[in-house]
Amino acid sequence: MPEGSSTDRKPRAARTAGQRRRLRSALAVAALDLFATKGYDATTVEDIVEAVGVGRRTFFRYFRSKEEVVFPDHDERLTEVVNDLERSGAEEPPMRAVRRTAERVLEMYLAEPEISLKRFELTRQVPSLRDREIVSIDRYQRVFARYLRQRYAGTPEADLRAAVEAASVVATHNHVLRRWLKSGGTFDAHEALRRALAEVGMGGESHQLGSEGESDQVVVGVLRTRASAETVRDRIERALGDLPGRE
Amino acid sequence: MPEGSSTDRKPRAARTAGQRRRLRSALAVAALDLFATKGYDATTVEDIVEAVGVGRRTFFRYFRSKEEVVFPDHDERLTEVVNDLERSGAEEPPMRAVRRTAERVLEMYLAEPEISLKRFELTRQVPSLRDREIVSIDRYQRVFARYLRQRYAGTPEADLRAAVEAASVVATHNHVLRRWLKSGGTFDAHEALRRALAEVGMGGESHQLGSEGESDQVVVGVLRTRASAETVRDRIERALGDLPGRE
């Protein structure tokens, strides 16, 4: 490491907004670099600031913790999601808004594939980071659940339904994202998410089917079972609740 | 606090198994007591060991971390769950095994209502503890998902299905547990869990219905929709997949 002038640093100071962003970025880059080479735990904050050439204290002015370097602007993203949901009108079906927002979250990851992949590797190897990611995923799930809860307010078992649907959407999102990350980003994640959501009954093919101009048709089904007719009707009701033009 | 003799402690040592358990319990009690009065963050490990009268180092021999005092024997419970699932035979429907295990987890919480309630309060107030609980909940979810994944292996979208069903069961479990804790434990949580699971389509009424000896019957349904017949059939297939005596 051929840098000779690191001892003659005197209280430098005052950066402009642009310099601030660059320093933050430099810290993040240096940190991720060191994490990748030395390992996360073996890398101290001291190491990071030394590599950049700033004081140890400064690091904690740019990142609340060492972990936060790996998940920068996570808070902003979450508030973005909150706003996105709140902006959705009352006429939009709740699950549609959630689905749309889930796609936006996916988009956030997809926007910076290299960073997402690096982070993915790190979170797989470092327990504390994995835990932290779990927590932040849960934050999204809570936001979804809260939104659905108030949208469902008044309907029977609104809380339960909101919780489970939020959990399902998040689980599906993560499933797709993980596959995409493992594959190195080789398929259309958006499309995969839509398909997967449809697969698990959170899908919104109603819109697509409707816009495809498919004509109405009558479906007649016959089945034999030991279960009661009410049970069957209940199940079907739930399974088909969001199809278009249903009677 | 009238305790005058805390400086004349010399390297005491060697407890028997019974004493060990009592010391562990004493540490936990003292800790939870201090957490409740001073707050979690304001309570140092030093405070805890002082209250009990042991060395600081000893604390970390009984608990890996300060947080672990709040979630004792969480690991054992998790391995218990793992074993429980692995013990289930191949003839048992996968979701039935998961459901059964989820009930066992619920039972663990219900077995010590006061402790669960104290912990519930703590986790609501202290962010770091809340995070830790989220992580441990996720561990259960992962175990469920892994079990379902291998049981579903070979079937289409096994991973996705496993992930979503695990998420749904866990979300349902937590919903019921939370309601139970908030209500102060005033209803039959087991029954509520079964109902809730049935509500969200993870229920197992197939078994009950079948054993009730209800006779077969033919259900004929008619519906009009713009969705394709395939879509409808798919949905119904999925919704009724576990009913008994189906044709």
Next chain:
DNA sequence: CAAACTACTGGCATCCAGTGCCATAAAAGG
């Protein structure tokens, strides 16, 4: 242009969780 102001900085001290080490005392075992 100089003074005052603001924003940022780095160093220091400090706190606290968590770990390795080791001498020691008590229990267990022969």
Next chain:
DNA sequence: CCTTTTATGGCACTGGATGCCAGTAGTTTG
């Protein structure tokens, strides 16, 4: 009774995180 095993507690140390403070650069104000 002596040896081995086990638990203990003190101590030193690492490393993350925070509060405090004086110094410095850029900005604003008179």
